[in-house]
Amino acid sequence: MVQSVDLKHLAALDKQLKALHLRCQEWDRKITLTENKSFKFEVHLFKQSSLTLTGYSEQLSNTLTHLRYVISNNMGETIINYECEQFVNQFSALLNIVNQLDAGKAEGLYKRYSTQQEKVYQQLQRQYQYEKRLLTMIDEENTLYETATFAHKEIHRSRVNVLKERYQKCNEFTQSLEFKMDALDND
Known part of the structure; x- marks a missing residue:
């Protein structure tokens, strides 16, 4: 439905x-x-x-x-x-x-974008793609966790935790780039 x-x-x-x-x-x-x-x-x-x-x-x-x-x-x-x-x-x-x-x-x-703005823009685009890949990987590991045997559940749970930590760090860097781009826009 x-x-x-x-x-x-x-x-x-x-x-x-x-x-x-x-x-x-x-x-x-x-x-x-x-x-x-x-x-x-x-x-x-x-x-x-x-x-x-x-x-x-x-x-x-x-x-x-x-x-x-x-x-x-x-x-x-x-x-x-x-x-x-x-x-x-x-x-x-x-x-x-x-x-x-x-x-x-x-x-x-x-x-109009300066050369420095364009560089930050390109870096931001790479970051967004990386974040998206990490979210997909987290989702895939969660799916594997749900279907895994009891013996393998812990492996998938630890992988999810590692991916979530990596996503958090990636997101923090992305935010810093967004602030940098905003600062360049206001100049």
Whole structure:
């Protein structure tokens, strides 16, 4: 029952995403950006910067595809929540940009990045991917723990604890990079 409800919600999200994608394509025909100027998003939202709104829309579509995958494979609440949050944040940010363009408020939508900002941005993207891999590994170890024999449960429990510690350290470093990026943005 839960699976069918999830599929209905995903179909609704897919429909909204297609409508947003069409709006992005319309705006891409009207505006142009240069390589040193890009749309202003929080740095952790998208894996790659793009010179088109459609490029961001396609990344959002990939996020929805991955969300559909983790739900259909019952990959665990932690990774499903992570993917849901990622989709919602990306969708909201992209919709905000398009709505501001529709309202004629294009000023402030673009941002120039210095070389140092770009380096921190790239480092942040690697950190986000590493965190995501760690969450997947934690989920896999928890699944193995549930199906393991009594003799092997302790091994999987210790692996989960080690992965959680590694994730905590990784997350602390990610936060420090986010603060560094914010400081660079405010300069």
